[in-house]
Amino acid sequence: MNHQYHPLGFTGSRLAQGYWRLAEWGMSDQELVRFIEQGIEAGITTVDHADIYGDYLCETLFGKALALKPSLRDKLQVITKCGIMLPSKQRPEITSHRYDQSTGHIIQSVDHSLSNLQVESIEMLLLHRPSPLMDPDHIAEAFEHLYTVGKVKHFGVSNFSAQQFDLLQSRLDMPLLVNQVELSPLELKRFKDGTLEHAQQHAVTPMAWSPFAGGDLFKLEGINPTLHQAMSVVAEAHQASLDQIALAWLLRHPSGIVPVLGSGQIERVQSAQKALSITLTDDEWFAIWVASQGHPVP
Template sequence: MDRVTLTDTLSLSRIVYGMWRLSEDRDTSAGHVQAKVEACLEQGITSMDQADIYGGYEAEALLGAAFKAAPGLRDKCEIVTKCDIVAPAGRHADARVKHYDTSRAHVTQSVEDSLRLMAIDRIDLLLIHRPDPLMDHHETGRALDDLVASGKVGAVGVSNFRPWDWSLLQSAMQTPLVTNQIEISLNRLEPFTNGDLAFLQEKGVPPMAWSPLGGGSLMSGESDQKGLRPTLARVAKEQNVDIAAVAVAWLLAHPSKIMPVMGTNTLSRIATLGDALKVEMDRQAWFELYTHALGHEVP
């Protein structure tokens, strides 16, 4: 499995396993979660993507139970998690309204909660989950710097930030932001033209891509783009992989080193996540899919 270097001490597997659906599985036992992690590790997928809010603030604890049940498993993984979304659920059930909180107190407490729930002593990569319109960038920046200095967090980044949100936060920090996890797929093309990817590429910052299969619509055929699914199916047949592998390979072909975050609870699907790296995607094949996704020829 290819790897993407983020810092001198941190690299992630090119494909990341997303755990946002972990609590939705019928079997949430420690053994079953362990089996998912091990199915990833067998392919060289070592990076696990979490967030405090996933599963109504339950998903981190499910991963922690697996780590407790299988000593040594955590040492084979890089742990990514996120904070700042406060929703009326779980430990925030008393919140009057869903909101964002990038205050020092909240970010610091979120890290302590994540460490405890996942039964780990260090978060490899912490992301601010959503831009906060009330963010005091000096306060948030100092909190992130201090968490890295403490050793509780290895590196920091953001998620769903626009370039100006990134620049604002980074301006108040000593620690470099190392990634932005944004929605990118054949169903979400805007980052290719609205400056989001160009901004990161200019800075040499590899992006992470959430919902790389368009929330499953590319697999189910619900996508609106005429001709896209038949083209995905044709390429998949030619290269002896499934449609998902082609859609992910399309992202992998971009020079910004996109890291797709793949979420599934099915062990058989997890076992094929690495197939995307087998797909050959030349420039014309890339633009053929892009054209169908756009719904028209490029200008």
């Protein structure tokens, strides 16, 4: 009931735990083990990484926890990303903030990620951003290799438009299963530009990054009082918090959105998990939609 079964084979949890701020949490390896365990106990088994998170350090921190308690590995679906180059002390060879989606870089990036995460393979690799220099044939070559040698089981993208998705998919034998994009009651763009319709049509699971709009949801009263009011009414009706309502609102969408949580406080994670038992009515869903866009539906 907490799991989402993709028609093509991937099974992940309905909420994913994101680790892009892991380096800021200041956890010891043992504390992180406990955090991962408690997440699993709450039903959140999909973990979302990227090579660049925490200035290239988050994967390594996570890997240390896995090394400390190897039995955790098989309970998780590990996602990571590649394709962005960030200048960093960890990567002195990178001289500018750009993209690299060459065959060689993708393969090398996954090798780094596997080594840092201390795993043999990952469940899913996402291309982090569409690049204006994207050569789908080069990406296909990398994906085929990574699949064949068993390092990556499934593939997806992040922040792709429908057209960018179609281009890349047209060169691949395997299906792209995920498009991770920004989605929240404060960020409706992807609801309106065809991305979600395209995902629904092609059985692509949308993952939602920043489901709380990077924390703006918690300052909502000042940012969008109308939306704050609408969400507060719904929250009261369900005896729930604003963040639970934001998640329930995303979970209610028929495209099967998987929100990615970003908090390192286990109480927040456990609270988020309760959103799965909240089913918004159509009236409630549209009240939030209408308040966010500032005008009634036509």
